[in-house]
Amino acid sequence: MTVQSETTEGIILTDEAAGKVKGLLEQEGRDDLRLRVAVQPGGCSGLRYQLYFDERELDGDVVADFGGIEVVTDRMSSPYLIGATIDFVDSIEKQGFTIDNPNATGSCACGDSFN
Template identity: 70%
Template sequence: MTEATKHGVVLTETAVSKVKTLLSAEGRDDLRLRVSVQPGGCSGLIYQLFFDEQLEEMDAVVDFGGVEVVVDAMSVPYLDGASIDFEDSIQKQGFTIDNPNAANSCACGDSFS
């Protein structure tokens, strides 16, 4: 696992590899992985992970072996210490977020409070 940094989000080696594969498929070199927290979901807050070409002045950016992870200033406190992994099993395929700041989460795992 990569060491935590100023925005506090950690990307596992598996997640870094998957993001690199997805970025390669996009065929662009100007995209970053943006992780944010937005109001919504059945528990109050939802995670958003998407590729973004924009970089705002207050964004925290950390490079994980060629993958830039961007977190906006409002989301940093909610994501401090969170670990993003990629799971590829018979039960589930996709990114997972283990967040020590989430007091409660819904059954679907997409939202938290």
């Protein structure tokens, strides 16, 4: 895992994740989309992550730029994501984005929710 950079808010996007996001954005053919990372109530551990492309600008958004890839978090989610590393894994066992979050005190077996 190669860490590309860290924002003042502490979100880290690896080179692998940035490359995958760039490829997906190119497939969409739109230059107004950004990767939004949010924390929502739900899941078996209380909170769950949401990653999706978004063109909206919400009041209080925290925007981080990783070599032209913008990662956006809303002001309510941002404190939960300080120091979180977003990576992309492509192996025989698993393919997809992963979030390693030092703020999570526990998580469930599915890996999609935390507390």
